[in-house]
Amino acid sequence: MSDREAILARIGSAWPWQAASTEVVGRPVERESWALFTERLHGLGGEVAGPEALTTLVERSVYSDEDAAAYLPEGVRCVDDPWQAEIGVTLVDWAVAETGSLLIATGSDRRRLASLCPPHHYALVPEGRLLATLEEALGHLTVRTTVLVTGPSRTADIEGVLIRGVHGPGSLTAVRL
Amino acid sequence: MANPPMEDFARRLRPSTLEGIQSATVGRVRERVRLLPFVFADVEAARTQAASIKDEVLADLGGNLVRFEAACLKHGIQVHWALDAARAREIVLDLASRAEGRLVVKAKSMVTEEIHLNAFLEAAGFEVVETDLGEYVVQIDGDHPSHIVAPIIHKTRYEVARSFAQKGLGPYTEDPGELTLQARARLREKFRTASIGISGVNFGVVESGRLVLVENEGNSRLSTTAPSIHIAIMGIEKLIPREADLPLFLRLLAGSATAQRMTTYVHLISGPRREDESDGPREVHLVLLDNGRSAIRSGPYRDVLRCIRCGACLNVCPVYRQASGHAYRHPYSGPIGAVLTPLLEGLEKMGDLARASTLCGACEEVCPVKIPLPHHLLRLRDEAARQGLAPKGIPWSRFASVADEPPMWRSGLTLLPLASGLSEKGWSEVRAAPRREGRPFRRWWDERS
Numbered sequence: 276m277s278d279r280e281a282i283l284a285r286i287g288s289a290w291p292w293q294a295a296s297t298e299v300v301g302r303p304v305e306r307e308s309w310a311l312f313t314e315r316l317h318g319l320g321g322e323v324a325g326p327e328a329l330t331t332l333v334e335r336s337v338y339s340d341e342d343a344a345a346y347l348p349e350g351v352r353c354v355d356d357p358w359q360a361e362i363g364v365t366l367v368d369w370a371v372a373e374t375g376s377l378l379i380a381t382g383s384d385r386r387r388l389a390s391l392c393p394p395h396h397y398a399l400v401p402e403g404r405l406l407a408t409l410e411e412a413l414g415h416l417t418v419r420t421t422v423l424v425t426g427p428s429r430t431a432d433i434e435g436v437l438i439r440g441v442h443g444p445g446s447l448t449a450v451r452l
Numbered sequence: 453m454a455n456p457p458m459e460d461f462a463r464r465l466r467p468s469t470l471e472g473i474q475s476a477t478v479g480r481v482r483e484r485v486r487l488l489p490f491v492f493a494d495v496e497a498a499r500t501q502a503a504s505i506k507d508e509v510l511a512d513l514g515g516n517l518v519r520f521e522a523a524c525l526k527h528g529i530q531v532h533w534a535l536d537a538a539r540a541r542e543i544v545l546d547l548a549s550r551a552e553g554r555l556v557v558k559a560k561s562m563v564t565e566e567i568h569l570n571a572f573l574e575a576a577g578f579e580v581v582e583t584d585l586g587e588y589v590v591q592i593d594g595d596h597p598s599h600i601v602a603p604i605i606h607k608t609r610y611e612v613a614r615s616f617a618q619k620g621l622g623p624y625t626e627d628p629g630e631l632t633l634q635a636r637a638r639l640r641e642k643f644r645t646a647s648i649g650i651s652g653v654n655f656g657v658v659e660s661g662r663l664v665l666v667e668n669e670g671n672s673r674l675s676t677t678a679p680s681i682h683i684a685i686m687g688i689e690k691l692i693p694r695e696a697d698l699p700l701f702l703r704l705l706a707g708s709a710t711a712q713r714m715t716t717y718v719h720l721i722s723g724p725r726r727e728d729e730s731d732g733p734r735e736v737h738l739v740l741l742d743n744g745r746s747a748i749r750s751g752p753y754r755d756v757l758r759c760i761r762c763g764a765c766l767n768v769c770p771v772y773r774q775a776s777g778h779a780y781r782h783p784y785s786g787p788i789g790a791v792l793t794p795l796l797e798g799l800e801k802m803g804d805l806a807r808a809s810t811l812c813g814a815c816e817e818v819c820p821v822k823i824p825l826p827h828h829l830l831r832l833r834d835e836a837a838r839q840g841l842a843p844k845g846i847p848w849s850r851f852a853s854v855a856d857e858p859p860m861w862r863s864g865l866t867l868l869p870l871a872s873g874l875s876e877k878g879w880s881e882v883r884a885a886p887r888r889e890g891r892p893f894r895r896w897w898d899e900r901s
């Protein structure tokens with residue numbers, strides 16, 4: 276007998292189950308508001324900026340999603356090694372006001388390590404891509420592997436002291452296009 | 453190390469260790485209580501719903517596993533089944549041996565602790581590196597994690613500073629920020645060169661075959677993205693039925709574990725890198741581990757399988773706070789460990805853990821999936837006594853003497869919070885917990901010595 280058969284045999288048949296009658300509600304979030312998104316992301320140590328922020332990337336080494344490269348100004352040094360880049364630039368699929376989160380799917384023009392290896396992450400949010408709640412954002416999941424990023428990388432392992440930038444980026448800037 | 457009884461163990465803990473655990477756990481409890489009402493309009497309803505959804509999964513666990521497997525396969529996630537720990541280790545070794553390199557980076561995972569995976573892979577010639585900061589410290593110290601969520605809650609920054617300097621991570625520093633940077637630098641090299649990444653799974657979504665991993669540091673994403681092979685190990689109970697259930701569970705886990713609205717990274721994995729993609733693992737393997745879970749499901753303790761490993765019950769537990777996680781002699785500590793460990797390892801060997809409780813009820817009050825932990829602890833005690841395993845003549849406190857009578861379980865549990873000075877219902881009780889909860893345990897303690 277394979278382990279699969281053995282486990283399923285041990286589990287045996289199903290028993291009846293009755294759904295709980297309660298309906299769960301998150302705290303209502305009025306609308307998809309940039310003010311709320313900004314407040315949440317600030318609370319986590321992240322920044323929200325306009326497209327002009329991208330000019331600060333000139334002369335610096337950038338590892339970027341291919342579909343984000345079009346938004347980069349002249350003079351940015353694009354590199355092919357995510358481990359050597361100072362800045363990672365990604366294009367965001369959806370931003371979530373309620374939690375200050377960014378939903379980023381993988382794809383042919385995407386690079387997973389862009390939001391992960393470089394110490395600074397610039398996440399580009401195109402117009403019309405802000406949603407109010409987590410429910411709405413996760414409702415947009417595709418069959419692609421996806422990450423929901425909420426603030427810069429952090430740890431509190433040593434005596435509970437909050438430190439940003441442990442393995443992932445220590446700074447996160449959401450850029451409104 | 454021998455396994456001394458818990459109380460002896462606790463008596464030998466240094467005051468600095470106890471203070472650290474005390475302040476970290478009390479802080480976490482307070483922050484969680486403050487946050488959750490901002491996250492859910494009705495926290496109680498959210499817990500009830502989450503418990504019910506986990507029960508839904510467990511009711512038809514076989515069917516759900518088969519459906520989940522089919523959905524995983526559709527994405528190209530290769531599924532392996534392991535009846536016990538030995539089989540899971542073999543599967544992992546077999547998969548890892550096919551990789552080109554011998555370097556394994558590991559994301560924090562309780563289930564790999566449960567099956568003692570690291571030592572096994574190391575004996576087979578692999579270099580296994582824990583990459584969560586706390587787990588890394590534990591590993592270089594040859595120590596064990598003492599908390600489900602905060603592995604080095606028992607260590608001070610000075611201890612971390614000493615071992616980092618000893619291991620040559622950088623110049624001696626007591627600054628947590630500097631220490632973190634030293635670990636970051638050392639581990640980046642490992643992420644870059646490892647050919648195998650091993651992780652656990654927080655939730656497996658039945659309908660979509662998605663593996664959901666949550667974390668704050670980025671090490672779990674790196675471990676499951678940079679190497680060419682990702683091996684995920686998951687207890688068979690960790691399923692949720694629908695994608696639509698994710699927001700509820702993600703909010704409850706982040707809120708209960710670390711008082712966050714959302715963890716920094718939620719990695720939603722649906723398969724290896726696709727042909728049109730330039731990075732990500734080329735193979736994703738999922739090991740479905742039973743290791744006693746199917747037996748637990750068919751018995752009276754089945755609802756412990758709802759557990760989402762948030763660690764909230766550890767933080768509120770007076771016994772955990774006074775004895776530390778190591779006293780439980782197993783990766784799962786605190787109230788959930790006191791119930792789960794005897795079930796996984798046998799009453800004979802671990803049944804004494806069920807006695808390490810004041811039955812104050814705080815754990816059940818905070819549990820996001822409403823596991824009746826005190827009830828289970830009492831049942832385990834009773835079972836141990838019936839099997840003649842409980843030592844005779846222990847002068848239990850009045851709490852325990854109520855507990856020794858099974859028919860009194862329910863009424864005893866209802867009365868206990870009143871007896872210790874609490875009256876309101878719901879999670880707000882926990883606000884008062886840090887002050888009240890030490891007493892019964894200390895009394896029990898004093899009476900024992």
Ligand code: SF4
Pocket residue numbers: 600708758759760761762763764765766788815818819820821822823
């Ligand atoms: S038993 Fe409940 S409170 Fe304890 S770790 Fe599991 S889910 Fe969290």
